[in-house]
Amino acid sequence: MDPRRAPRTVIDPKVRQVGFFAPPGRSHSAPPEIVSSSSSSSPPVSDLSPSGNSLSPVMIPPPRHSSDNRPVPLPPVPASPLRRDSIVSGSYNPSDFFTATSPTASSYVSRMVAVGEGEVSDDVAAVLSPGRGLARGSLVKAFAAPAVTGASSLPSGGFDLTAVKASSVPLSGLTTVSVVNLPPGIAESNAEKTGGGSVEVQNDIPASSKPQKEKSTKAERRALQEAQRAAKAAAKAEGSKGPGAASASVTQAKPAKSAKAPSQKNENASVVGSEKKGGDRAQEKDRKKDVPHPRMQYDDKSRVEKAKRRAVVKQTEARNRVELFRHLPQYEHGTQLPDLQSKFFQLDPMHPNVYKVGLQYLSGDISGGNARCVAMLQAFREAITDYSTPPEKTLSRDLTAKISSYVSFINECRPLSISMGNAIRFLKSRIAKLPLSLSESEAKASLQSDIDRFISEKIILADKVIVKHAVTKIRDGDVLLTYGSPSAVEMMLLHAHELGKQFRVIVVDSRPKLEGQLLLRRLVGKGLNCTYTHINAVSYIMHEVTRVFLGASSILSNGTVYSRVGTACVAMVAHAFRVPVLVCCEAYKFHERVQLDSICSNELGDPEAIAKFPGREENKDLNEWTNSENLQLLNLSYDATPSDYVSMIITDYGMVPPTSVPVIVREYRREHFWI
Template identity: 40%
Template sequence: MPHTSGAEQGLRPLDGQTAKHGPANEKRDRIEIQTAESESKQNPPAGKARRKSMTVDPSASEEQVSADRSKTSSKLSMKDMTKAERRALQEKQRAEKAAFKGQSAPHPPTSAKGAPGAQSSVQGRSAVGKNSVDSKFELPHSLQLFLHLQPPPSINTLTASQRTNPVLHPSILRLAQLYAQFKIVGSNARCMSMLEAFKHVIYSYSPPAGTSLSRHLPSHLSPQITHLIQARPLSVSMGNAIRHLKGVISRIGVDVPDEKAKAYLYDRIDLFIRDRIIVADKVIQSHAVTKIKEGDVVLTYGNSSVIQGILLQAHQQGIKFSVVLVDSQPAYEGKNLLKLLHRTGINCTYILLTAIGQIIRTVDLVFLGAHAMLANGAIYGRAGTAMIAMISKTHGIPVVCCCETYKFSERVMLDSIVSNEISTEQTCIPPTSYHHLFEFPSTLPHPCRTQTEIQELSLLYDVARPEDVTMVITEAGTIPVQSVPILLRDYKPLLAD
């Protein structure tokens, strides 16, 4: 008896049925048996139930068949699908998700030239770096090198800070507005005005119940200082003064009454202003006047308060000399010094920084102020200081820097890009400034408004090399630039006292 498979045994008709249907029917049954055996070998048993449910109409189109198959396969688990069916299901889900996003997203606007999405692309580029810069001050792509610098603040920024910090004192709010508008400039003026504002803050301050003044006052001063930083970055002198004040507060005893502690802080603030700024300037002026000889031509840059006192004191002592005032954009601070010296009767010559090469040969002495004195002897001063020091050293003219010791910094800077400040003043000359040179008013448009490729940038400070400075005059005496680290080490404890 020949061997028969299980499928053949289950599908073989009975002898009566075979005799009944005839040889043609027996041949058809054998074909069905072979088809069933091939299908059982190709598909697992779990697939039989799936094939029974997937009955295909021969008259249906190919698209309807694929739709029915995908619909049926979506109801099955991923394990019951073949690789082709799983891939088709994933592609269908991706297409549906993309279609849903396309319907919900707004259509991009069309620009004036007919290019869709031009406006959105510009907005996308302008949104880069908004966390680090103000929304009204967005540096273009060509100025990405200066994105790390704090941009000039806007009135909206200061107003928002005022709303979010209800503990801000009115004197701090008023002082921040003056800083932002450049109404108070100069390291000494900014530092003294800040300390005077802190005196008002301390006067109206009362520590909460259960705390002492020495423990809670620093946390109360922190938002005041933060608001001033938002208006303008702190100068080195202001940072040293704040550290000195916090050190004084930390040494107040916990059991000291509040009124007595406040009176002590008032005295220490006044003592710092008197000893480290006012008296220090007078000592520097007395040392620097001895450097001016009869008939000298003294060159100075900008409007430094200590240099101003030196020139006035030399004039009061009857020394006959003339002054060359060098000025530059964006603030043109030298105009204020020019008016003051002209009223006192001092012979002055006013030039811009670009013309210094024409007059430097007539100069005998150069006096420069400093925003800060760095640890390596470099001068961190108003932008243009490095150029004046370099050209003076080239022509063999002594360069004297006058700086108080409370402006000394432990930092070392090799360039003026790492740390600087961006000015808010307009550096482009408006056409109205030279209308008087013509018989008719100029109708030329402002170049900064019409030419978008012209980007405005004006840095406030630069770094003069220590080898270009001849000597430094402080309240401690006249020293070479090589002795700045030693003086910084010796005077550092005074800032903490």
């Protein structure tokens, strides 16, 4: 099938634009943020504009914002750590300040105050815009106009371009790193000055790379200095956030072409990685100090250290970690199991069933999204049965904490799948919603029945509905291709066979797991006509295929199918051959997250598995290679299939196009929680 939404160029309808719309070359949303984020420290941020529109060293907010601004009073000084945190992170991570700060002048002012941290803020504000609280944008404009001096044209265009650039940067920490590039001298000087804020960069860059920026007025330079001082004070006050603030300036700086020292890059990488969640970090910290985030960034050293201290499972880190995947846990496999088994009796807080399930995940005895989810829920169910509220504690709080500790244990054994995450969210919301009037046994019983219902309605019944829908798409004479061992597809194939449909199945498999062999065994056992092949042959075998049926670990709200690694390849080949690709996935695996590639969130399997060839003698060479520094083994577990390659998603709500995933997530998210 073709991409569902082919790129439209001329074919686009002539859309009447109503109300506000930006003239071409301007981004709709970005300019105000840029104003708010950068003007706090110093006006001439526009000379950092990556597109090099250097003619306007002065920031001039677009007129409509200045008019917006007028009635906004000074917001309260952000005294709370949370507020400060979000703002500080905003100063060097575009993704954060876009969310953290609001486009109006209120944020503009608040940032100004925040940087000054109460001390110098008045000066800054006074210098920048004497009539604080009034029409700031226009005042800044008026004030800045003389400063432009030689730089004549396009005063607003300059920062608009920065805005476009900044907002077009993908919002992942990884990509932000690549933006962080500076001329070496500046970068180092920034790194040395601890509390720089973004001011220094803006001071330095005009000096070094853009000579014409020296034509700033005295007042402006003074403003810079004041702001700089303010930022330093702020950074000092922040203390613990030292490294973050130090490199804060760097991200904002212009992405010049020069390379940086690798060590510094790493530092930045870790910082950006950790700050990815900038806004809610402090909140998170307060809320659950003991539970590491399920999607912790493993290239953040300090957090990994903390997590390690708490960890039950002793993990040895892999020697050669794959550079691009440093943010994912990469451990030596095979060492944890005996260690854990020996520790069984020392771990009193863990429920034995949870423990068992964790070990089964670790050893790979339970795999497959549904199986893992059901096993986990049943373990929790047992744990709830054996649970009794300790004295002077409430059930809902204590049990939630308990479940959280179980979850973190399971997460250490094997990273949670998205479906498990959804199930846990469901369970926790059920616990939170328990009426206080219930007695303990009643509460436990209601939770258990909730778990049972989740399993039966969202997994078992859902599979039945999926099978019912999918069977209608099988005609006599079809050649169906499937990849790996998706449980829903297997049920569907068996059901279609029972119905007496005449079709042939091609099972495509891949190393190292070879899950397809199990599926093949079961299908052939039931008398289906099967072909077994390797993924290498998929382009050859695709000629004869009429339908491709795939499973999914999760479906994200942009329609991306997150599934066993290799699925994207199969889907792509099928798409190239115009073979419809049908994805069978229960709706509880849908997630509102959006993911564009397989890098930023994934799971790494045992690297040894791909280096080893069972039953072959001549593979000794590769075993020795694994000790080499130059060899990094990457065994990805999942990949992301773009929605273009998917013709149809079969869920318990019927057959929908991949563009409708967000609709289902939106319409039924609540139902997931309330049941």
